[in-house]
Amino acid sequence: xxxxxxxxxxxxxxxxxxxxxxxxxxxxxxxxxxxxxxxxxxxxxxxxxxxxxxxxxxxxxxxxxxxxxxxxxxxxxxxxxxxxxxxxxxxxxxxxxxxxxxxxxxxxxxxxxxxxxx
Amino acid sequence: xxxxxxxxxxxxxxxxxxxxxxxxxxxxxxxxxxxxxxxxxxxxxxxxxxxxxxxxxxxxxxxxxxxxxxxxxxxxxxxxxxxxxxxxxxxxxxxxxxxxxxxxxxxxxxxxxxxxxxxxxxxxxxxxxxxxxxxxxxxxxxxxxxxxxxxxxxxxxxxxxxxxxxxxxxxxxxxxxxxxxxxxxxxxxxxxxxxxxxxxxxxxxxxxxxxxxxxxxxxxxxxxxxxxxxxxxxxxxxxxxxxxxxxxxxxxxxxxxxxxxxxxxxxxxxxxxxxxxxxxxxxxxxxxxx
Numbered sequence: 001x002x003x004x005x006x007x008x009x010x011x012x013x014x015x016x017x018x019x020x021x022x023x024x025x026x027x028x029x030x031x032x033x034x035x036x037x038x039x040x041x042x043x044x045x046x047x048x049x050x051x052x053x054x055x056x057x058x059x060x061x062x063x064x065x066x067x068x069x070x071x072x073x074x075x076x077x078x079x080x081x082x083x084x085x086x087x088x089x090x091x092x093x094x095x096x097x098x099x100x101x102x103x104x105x106x107x108x109x110x111x112x113x114x115x116x117x118x
Numbered sequence: 119x120x121x122x123x124x125x126x127x128x129x130x131x132x133x134x135x136x137x138x139x140x141x142x143x144x145x146x147x148x149x150x151x152x153x154x155x156x157x158x159x160x161x162x163x164x165x166x167x168x169x170x171x172x173x174x175x176x177x178x179x180x181x182x183x184x185x186x187x188x189x190x191x192x193x194x195x196x197x198x199x200x201x202x203x204x205x206x207x208x209x210x211x212x213x214x215x216x217x218x219x220x221x222x223x224x225x226x227x228x229x230x231x232x233x234x235x236x237x238x239x240x241x242x243x244x245x246x247x248x249x250x251x252x253x254x255x256x257x258x259x260x261x262x263x264x265x266x267x268x269x270x271x272x273x274x275x276x277x278x279x280x281x282x283x284x285x286x287x288x289x290x291x292x293x294x295x296x297x298x299x300x301x302x303x304x305x306x307x308x309x310x311x312x313x314x315x316x317x318x319x320x321x322x323x324x325x326x327x328x329x330x331x332x333x334x335x336x337x338x339x340x341x342x343x344x345x346x347x348x349x350x351x352x353x354x355x356x357x358x359x360x361x362x363x364x365x366x367x368x369x370x371x372x373x374x375x376x377x378x379x380x381x382x383x384x385x386x387x388x389x390x391x392x393x394x395x396x397x398x399x400x401x402x403x404x405x406x407x408x
Contacts, residue, residue, distance in 0.1 A: 006185055013182030016340075020175040024369055031122065031362035041122050042155060045358035048351050066358040070168055073365070074347050076175045077340030084193060099193050103341060106200040110345050113208065114352035 008087045012080055019076035026069030033062035078107055121155075122363045128154060129367020130374070133173065135391065137375025138382055143368050144170050144310035145229055148222060149398040150364075152405070157360060159218050159405070160210065164350035165361045166309030167343045169368040174311060174339035176369070177376075187333035188326065191281045191288055195298040195320075195334075199312065199342040202302020207346035210307050211353055220406035222308055226399035229314070230392050237388040286327055294324050298338075306346030311339040 034041075039062060046063050048071075056064030085100025132146035144166040151162035181187040210218070281288040288294075297319040305312035313335045320331035350356050 009182045009185055009189060012189075013179040013184075015179075016175045016182065017179035020172060020179065023172065024366065027362050028366055030358070031126075031366055034359055034362060035119055035122050038119070039359055041125050041357075041359045041363055042157075043359060045356075045360065047354045048356070062362075063358050066362050070351065070356065070358060070361060070365075073168055073171050073175070074344045074351070077171065077178075077344045080175075080178075081193065081196075081341060084189065096190060096193065099197055103193065103197050103200055106197065106204055107341075107345055107348065110200075110204045110207065110348045111352070113204075114349045 012083050012087075015083055016076055016080050019072060019079060023069045023072035023076065026065050026072060028069075030062045030065030030067075030069055033060060033065060037062060078104065125155065125360065126363040126367040129169070129364040129369075130371035131367075133169075133368035133371025133373075134375045134378075135371075135387070136368075137372045138378065138387065143173055143372065144305075144308065145226065145395075147364065147368065148309050149226070149402065151360065152219075153398065153401050155360070157357070159215050159222070160350075160355050161357050161360065163210065163218070163307070163309030164347070164355035165357060165364050167306075167347040167350060168356060168361050169365045170309065170311050171340050171343045171347060172365055172369050173372045174336055174343070176372070178333075178337040178340060181333040181336060186329060187337045188281070188283045188288075188330055189337070191283075191320075191326065192334040192337040194281060194291075195294060195316075196338040196341045198295050198298040199302035199305070199316070199338055200345040202299040202304075203306040203342045203345035204302075204349070205299075206303035206306025207349035209303070210346075211349075211355070213307070216406045216408065218307060219402045223399045223402035223406060225304075225308060225310070226395050226402060230395035230399065233388055233395070234392045237385070237392065283326070283330055286325055286330075289325050290323050294319060297323065302342050302345070305339075305342050306349075311336075312342060313339065 045066070048067055053064055053067060057068065081100050081103050085097055085104070088096035088100060128150045129147070132143055132150055136143045136146050144163075147166040147169055148159065148162045151157040151165060152159050157165070178187065182189065281291070297315060301312040301315040301319070304310065304315060313332070316335040316338060317328070317331050320326040320334060321328050326334065347356070
């Protein structure tokens, strides 16, 4: 198969695996903090508010760790596409670079429409 | 504490049996959260999407390291699954929850029938992906034929784009694009990975070997579910307190399932699951009519 080298595929694979384990760790911390604080999983979690996320983390609030973990989960495949796009650009594959850019653009549209419409 | 533990155990069970039976997590997580814990279906779909991305990323990482997945084909198709997910994720907040429940009931019935047919044909054996079973169940519609002329994949400028892999050539990209978009819509509406659509599409229609199709589909699940998860997260469709224990449970269960897969006799398990899926479909159907 033409395209990025096997080493690159291996690197992208490792990136995905590492990002998943980071996300799992953050979610596990958030879940443990929630259990310790006696918060029921059925109590209805707070919505995502990126501006307050750093302060929630500093205050060791469970929702801060849970949201950061969930954002890491969502970001992992996007990071994989960006890494793939950069690699394809380096080897001069304009078609696949364009595909990667288009995928990121679709995600950006999803973010923009939800922020504006939400 | 007790509810969090129950939710995590439920997640482990969904991940474990999903992995053993090749169901993918979402098919089991959404009914677990709606019927078992009383969450509304849209919140359950949001939680399921997060769990599905997590298990997909872990598996896709391994597939890429082993060079099983076709990265170029996967990225080309996931542009359209992401588009479909963008549409589906937006539509999901406009559709009455009862329609979503009816759609899910139809999906569960289809999966139960596919698994039942497979259980009749095989006596136990190793765990296989339900999408693979669907491929074999619908083998009569197979169009993969080495004698068929390959029309290749052409760019807008007319030059051929190489999406092929070792020993096979990708064809009918146009049909693949339409199917991938549909898979993205369904994934976003129901919180599933969509492998049940993508694997037969790539194998039967596009001529991709089954093993590569399964790995590539798994790779695509992450970006597809991410596109809709972004919408669910920013519109309040993801409940973090419910997502935490469920996602951790599913992750642990899926890992356990991948290790136990070749040691478990699936004969009884398959029939038990056909019954559970049919019962769950009935419950979802009742919700849809409520």
